[in-house]
Amino acid sequence: MKRLIVASATVLASLVSLPAAAQFQKPEDAIKYRQSAFTVMANHLGRVGAMAQGRVPFDAKAAADNAAIVVTMSKLPWVAFGEGTDKGMPTRAKPEIWKDSAKVKDLAEKMQAEAVKFEAAAKSGNLDSVKAAVGDLGKACKACHDDYRAEKYSAN
Numbered sequence: 001m002k003r004l005i006v007a008s009a010t011v012l013a014s015l016v017s018l019p020a021a022a023q024f025q026k027p028e029d030a031i032k033y034r035q036s037a038f039t040v041m042a043n044h045l046g047r048v049g050a051m052a053q054g055r056v057p058f059d060a061k062a063a064a065d066n067a068a069i070v071v072t073m074s075k076l077p078w079v080a081f082g083e084g085t086d087k088g089m090p091t092r093a094k095p096e097i098w099k100d101s102a103k104v105k106d107l108a109e110k111m112q113a114e115a116v117k118f119e120a121a122a123k124s125g126n127l128d129s130v131k132a133a134v135g136d137l138g139k140a141c142k143a144c145h146d147d148y149r150a151e152k153y154s155a156n
C-alpha cells in the first residue's frame, strides 16, 4: 500500500511539473480546450449581460456567482495557444496570434483584469456598476477578436 502511494505521488509530481503544453496530447485537444473555456466564459458573462440589458431581472447573488465563473474561465484558454495549435481542427484563431504573441499576451491580461473588476462590481450588488463593468469586459473581449479572431472557422 505504501509503495502504491509513493508510486502515485511520483506520477502526480511528474504530471504537475510537465510544461503546460504537454497537458495536451495533440493540437486538437488544445483547440477544443480553449474553445470550451471561451464558450463557458461567454455563457456566464452572457447571463449577467442579460441582467445588464434588462432582459432578465437583476439578481445580485446570481450575478456574483456568474462573475466568479467568468474570472476562473478567463485564466484558462491562454495555455492552450501553444506553438503548433494553429490547426488540428476548425478554429477561428488567426495565424497572427503566434506572430504577435506579446500583443496577444497584453490583451489577454487586460481582459483578465477587466474580469476581476467585473466580479468586484457584481459583488457590490450595484446594477449600474455591473452595467459599466459588463461593457468594459465586452470591450476587452472585442479588442482581441477584432484583430485575432477570424469571421469563419478554418477548414481544419
Ligand code: ASC
Pocket (backbone or CB within 6 Å): 042, 043, 045, 046, 049, 137, 138, 139, 141, 142
Ligand atoms: C461577450 C461575448 C463575446 C464578447 C464580445 C464583445 O459577451 O460572448 O465574445 O462579449 O461580443 O464584443
